[in-house]
Amino acid sequence: MPFLRIAIGQPQETYQPDALKAALAEFFGTLIFVFAGEGSGMAFSKLTDDGSTTPAGLIAEALGHGLGLFVAVSGACNISGGHINPAVTFGAFVGGNITLLRGILYWIAQLLGSAVACLLLKFCTHGMTTSAFAISSGVTVWNAFVLEIVMTFGLVYTVYATAIDPRKGNVGIIAPLAIGLIVAANILAGGAFDGASMNPAMSFGPALVSWDWTNHWVYWAGPLIGGGIAGLVYETVFIHHTHEPLPGSEF
Template identity: 35%
Template sequence: MTKLELGHRGEAWEPGCLRAVAGELLFTFLFVFIGVASTITAGKAAGGAGEAAAVTAAAMAQALVVAVLATAGFHVSGGHLNPASPPSSRAPPWRCLLLRCLTGGSATPVHALADGVGPVQGVAAEAVFTFTLLLVICATILDPRRAAQPGTGPLLTGLLVGANTVAGGALTGASMNPARSFGPALATGEWAHHWVYWVGPLAGGPLAVVAYELLFMDVEDAGGAHPAAAAGVK
């Protein structure tokens, strides 16, 4: 049966785990901080140019910060930056999750559903965006047969984040990341439909890993472990 490998209690105090927690804490803080700051700046800089320019600028910033920070943190903790990402073999999963979310929300932009977008539609949109994100991660980072050259996975992931932000920024904000939504919501006290940004990504992310394994991977592939194994899934 497929399941997530959560590790054991004593693992939390091992040096490797502590380094991974510190790495995820730092890189996720930077991701949320820069993401929020870029949204504020893009909104102000767009001025009369309108919402489209602001969304495009924010998307470019999100793409760049994901590509850079995921690359920087990959050898330390897996460079997840995202609770919806599959835990890799480089870092114990779900460690210090709320702590890293709490420390990234020092500014005001909060993910919210656009007018005319209901909660069910929001969950579906976030699930689809996160599904595509995790599918790219599986194909470019976790799959041992990946065609992409080593080191290009985070870049391609960042580009996909930017594309999804352009596609869904005006609908749900295209969070794809509970940590990105939780910090600003906590800082501002605005919790309207916040659950959407947990349910959607946490449904779409694992589904992408399972779908990739079932559709594109041969369990008996001699080339190495399939994405689920690399992600700590059995």
């Protein structure tokens, strides 16, 4: 059972060279992802006079986020596992694939990476607003909450199937692409309703820099619950640990 494999970890794990390198990879990966994703929305808004809320704007943001995440995961997967998302890290933790202390180290790196990316965007665009994620009119906070759970479940389930599952074989080669595509697809599906975050770090940076925390809890609670459920479901139903556990460097 996944709960039996959950581990707190040792304090010294947080300052070992490999853990610090992994955290640094998460920092840069998240910075790259948020800069590309948030920046695509800002660029489209500037080019079309706030047209980021149009269908074309939604497609542009889906491409920006999907391609940015593909590159970010590809760059970090051999060092940290390429989480680039606190919900993915949490899903890996509840499935017993990362220790709590290492997960906290990843969270800190991811949140810092997002904040720095948004600060850079604000500077490079001469003060343009890094818009915080917001719920659309006609959509309740509970609609958005469930939507974030469902979309993040799909994301973390994809991560497990293509990157964590020890039987992934050659499928692991396309893991970064599959992860980027599911995020792009979910943005097309849910972006018009609540922005389709699926990633607390992605929501944190824009909210911090713009200092807009309206309904911010939705973009933490929804993804963490969805990611946790995906980790439990995949580990319990599809992974049978009849072999040695994965090395720490894997995920």
